[in-house]
Amino acid sequence: MTSTPLREIAGTIQSQRTVEGGGFTVRRPFPTAQLDQIDPFLLLDEMGPADYAPGKAVGAPSHPHRGFETVTYMLSGSMVHEDSIGTKAVIKKGGVQWMTAGSGVIHSELPTDDMMKLGGRMHGFQLWVNLPAERKMIDPRYQGYESEEMATAHLEHGGFVRVVAGVVHGMRGPVETTTPMTYAHAVLQVGDVVEWLPEDDHTALVHVFDGEARVNESSRVSGEMVVMQRSAGLVRVEATKEPAQVLLLGGVPLGEPVVRYGPFVMNTKQEIITAVEEYNDGTLVKVGKNSL
Numbered sequence: 001m002t003s004t005p006l007r008e009i010a011g012t013i014q015s016q017r018t019v020e021g022g023g024f025t026v027r028r029p030f031p032t033a034q035l036d037q038i039d040p041f042l043l044l045d046e047m048g049p050a051d052y053a054p055g056k057a058v059g060a061p062s063h064p065h066r067g068f069e070t071v072t073y074m075l076s077g078s079m080v081h082e083d084s085i086g087t088k089a090v091i092k093k094g095g096v097q098w099m100t101a102g103s104g105v106i107h108s109e110l111p112t113d114d115m116m117k118l119g120g121r122m123h124g125f126q127l128w129v130n131l132p133a134e135r136k137m138i139d140p141r142y143q144g145y146e147s148e149e150m151a152t153a154h155l156e157h158g159g160f161v162r163v164v165a166g167v168v169h170g171m172r173g174p175v176e177t178t179t180p181m182t183y184a185h186a187v188l189q190v191g192d193v194v195e196w197l198p199e200d201d202h203t204a205l206v207h208v209f210d211g212e213a214r215v216n217e218s219s220r221v222s223g224e225m226v227v228m229q230r231s232a233g234l235v236r237v238e239a240t241k242e243p244a245q246v247l248l249l250g251g252v253p254l255g256e257p258v259v260r261y262g263p264f265v266m267n268t269k270q271e272i273i274t275a276v277e278e279y280n281d282g283t284l285v286k287v288g289k290n291s292l
Contacts, residue, residue, distance in 0.1 A: 162184065168184040213237050
């Protein structure tokens, strides 16, 4: 383990429950009435875990986005992604999709045929990542990786770290991000430790979503997100009393105005009005088709 000083903790957020998409319940640390965003992150939802009977699984039907990126990471179950740039892909357990909406995309995320027919457990996360003003209107892009394609390290006491993007525990994830970004999932057995050294001025978040973890010498339980200060220092996460699972999220803050309305995130009110008008008149999508 390194002797680098630990990064100071700025605060802790308690997740709240709400209903999204086609009617699935999510646990959300932000945005809430108390906190709109944590630059550059706009939203983090934990979908489930929910156990569905045959024919009862739900997802997110066709809807638009512009001006940011959506990231779906699956822990259980499977979803079919379809979008207006021609992508049709299945997201399975341990897999990720990183979709850059950019100038405009229409997509859906729905349970697979097997999930609908047989039922089962659905559990995952959706993260929204803001794009800088100069890149909000770039062409849409889809990146999908299965669990075995991601960098994974096994820990001393039986846990593991899976890195989606950026560098954690000496491993680099496969996703090519538009701005510098870190996304990792750690499963910790008692005694396991993960260390992460974010860039000094980057946002760094540790979201505990199962069990109890010690984050930079401070214990946190499931549903609590630790927000680190934007300063130099190491982030150290360990399971000391019981197994735990955490997400590690990091990114460079954009420091720009954020104007958001539903599925659109831009820098000015006029840009939002334009997005809504273009969606309504069928011209939102600049690359691909205007429907699925």
